[in-house]
Amino acid sequence: xxxxxxxxxxxxxxxxxxxxxxxxxxxxxxxxxxxxxxxxxxxxxxxxxxxxxxxxxxxxxxxxxxxxxxxxxxxxxxxxxxxxxxxxxxxxxxxxxxxxxxxxxxxxxxxxxxxxxxxxxxxxxxxxxxxxxxxxxxxxxxxxxxxxxxxxxxxxxxxxxxxxxxxxxxxxxxxxxxxxxxxxxxxxxxxxxxxxxxxxxxxxxxxxxxxxxxxxxxxxxxxxxxxxxxxxxxxxxxxxxxxxxxxxxxxxxxxxxxxxxxxxxxxxxxxxxxxxxxxxxxxxxxxxxxxxxxxxxxxxxxxxxxxxxxxxxxxxxxxxxxxxxxxxxxxxxxxxxxxxxxxxxxxxxxxxxxxxxxxxxxxxxxxxxxxxxxxxxxxxxxxxxxxxxxxxxxxxxxxxxxxxxxxxxxxxxxxxxxxxxxxxxxxxxxxxxxxxxxxxxx
Numbered sequence: 001x002x003x004x005x006x007x008x009x010x011x012x013x014x015x016x017x018x019x020x021x022x023x024x025x026x027x028x029x030x031x032x033x034x035x036x037x038x039x040x041x042x043x044x045x046x047x048x049x050x051x052x053x054x055x056x057x058x059x060x061x062x063x064x065x066x067x068x069x070x071x072x073x074x075x076x077x078x079x080x081x082x083x084x085x086x087x088x089x090x091x092x093x094x095x096x097x098x099x100x101x102x103x104x105x106x107x108x109x110x111x112x113x114x115x116x117x118x119x120x121x122x123x124x125x126x127x128x129x130x131x132x133x134x135x136x137x138x139x140x141x142x143x144x145x146x147x148x149x150x151x152x153x154x155x156x157x158x159x160x161x162x163x164x165x166x167x168x169x170x171x172x173x174x175x176x177x178x179x180x181x182x183x184x185x186x187x188x189x190x191x192x193x194x195x196x197x198x199x200x201x202x203x204x205x206x207x208x209x210x211x212x213x214x215x216x217x218x219x220x221x222x223x224x225x226x227x228x229x230x231x232x233x234x235x236x237x238x239x240x241x242x243x244x245x246x247x248x249x250x251x252x253x254x255x256x257x258x259x260x261x262x263x264x265x266x267x268x269x270x271x272x273x274x275x276x277x278x279x280x281x282x283x284x285x286x287x288x289x290x291x292x293x294x295x296x297x298x299x300x301x302x303x304x305x306x307x308x309x310x311x312x313x314x315x316x317x318x319x320x321x322x323x324x325x326x327x328x329x330x331x332x333x334x335x336x337x338x339x340x341x342x343x344x345x346x347x348x349x350x351x352x353x354x355x356x357x358x359x360x361x362x363x364x365x366x367x368x369x370x371x372x373x374x375x376x377x378x379x380x381x382x383x384x385x386x387x388x389x390x391x392x393x394x395x396x397x398x399x400x401x402x403x404x405x406x407x408x409x410x411x412x413x414x415x416x417x418x419x420x421x422x423x424x425x426x427x428x429x430x431x432x433x434x435x436x437x438x439x440x441x442x
Contacts, residue, residue, distance in 0.1 A: 027154065030198040033125060038063060039086045039088060041062045041086055043077065044056070045080045051377035055082070060190045060191075061189060062191070064125065066124050069111055070231075073109075074189045074203065075103050075108045077190045084097070089123075089150065092119075097111050102236040105218060105226050106218060107203065109226075125194075129221065130219035131221055138196055139193055140152055140153070140195075141192075142194065148187070158181055160178055160179075161299050163302070164177065172302075173302060173309075174302050174306040178201070178202045178216065178217040178219055179215070181215070184204050184216070202219055203218045238313075238337045239308060240335050241272065242269035242273055242274040243274045243279065244265070244267035245295065246265075246295075247300065248284070252296070260284075263284070263286075264283070282323070287319070288318070288320075293307070316331055317333075319332065339356075341358065342355045342357065342358040342406070347413050350383060352389060355406075357394070373406055374394055375390065375428075384439065386440070387440070389439075394428065396434075398425075398427075418441075424438070
């Protein structure tokens with residue numbers, strides 16, 4: 001009964017704010033502004049599966065934001081794309097180029113090839129201000145859910161600061177998400193979330209499987225900085241310190257100080273700028289370059305990560321913190337965060353694929369350095385499979401040659417396409433243990 005009363009109250013409120021005819025007009029006007037700038041995106045991707053390189057076609061959505069054909073979409077739609085075909089609202093197909101990706105905000109920028117058409121310019125849409133959003137505001141989600149292009153759904157904003165922990169390749173260290181009950185399904189990714197003024201206020205990116213009315217969009221103000229960096233540099237460069245941060249809600253209770261401010265260092269990566277400066281797990285940081293920082297709740301962590309990431313790479317920053325009740329200061333020099341997703345390579349004659357070691361992989365596998373390559377897949381029945389080489393192994397040596405990085409491994413592999421009678425010995429690292437695997441010739 002309480003739920004029904006709440007629902008009726010929402011309907012009554014909407015009716016008071018927007019009489020039925022006026023609301024209908026606003027929805028249609030917003031749709032008419034957005035639809036000409038809506039793009040159905042079909043990338044052909046090169047991916048690696050079970051040790052083999054294969055091509056797959058996926059579908060997603062995008063929105064044109066400039067008259068010369070710049071398109072905003074999701075990183076997970078455009079990454080690894082070898083070619084991209086975009087279908088405009090008038091059903092005209094155009095090729096597009098990926099001009100920049102940012103995995104850490106899940107955003108990407110494409111450029112339509114207008115020379116492939118008779119068009120000099122295309123319809124585009126304006127961005128709104130996602131910082132001014134309110135819970136309960138009516139929004140429209142447009143895109144190609146499940147491949148059904150030019151689809152529209154309506155709902156309200158359910159939350160403006162939803163926080164997600166990182167999960168697999170879906171990471172969002174700098175994002176607080178817009179939650180909406182407008183229907184967002186696979187294929188909607190990269191499409192616009194718009195207000196009733198017909199302005200883009202978010203980019204649809206996530207939904208929760210088996211959860212009803214739970215869709216999530218990246219705030220458009222987050223996208224603004226990413227677009228600026230991609231158009232200027234072709235990438236988004238960020239500073240890295242090697243610190244994992246943790247909110248202080250439970251720590252406040254533990255020390256009995258409800259007014260305590262700051263943010264805890266949960267983890268310091270080996271050989272990182274923070275480790276070199278002497279910072280440790282358990283330090284309570286309260287100031288960065290004389291700017292006070294505080295994260296009582298998890299939702300406050302993205303702002304702190306973003307603050308540090310936007311310092312110039314190589315810049316000295318001063319950290320003020322408390323350790324064992326005593327105030328301390330430390331100076332560190334930021335480094336480039338490096339690649340999120342590394343390049344991959346298929347070793348067809350061995351029956352496996354390998355990937356370069358990125359900072360994320362090094363951290364996840366607790367590796368001491370970046371030497372070696374990661375086995376990303378093994379083909380069933382191959383000589384690598386018969387030698388018990390597994391996905392997740394790190395190849396550190398091939399015979400007596402130490403592997404320092406992916407390009408070096410490629411050269412070593414090319415020199416050993418014909419396996420000698422004695423075989424090829426791989427030195428592997430996995431779960432803090434070393435083992436050897438002998439690749440035998442057929």
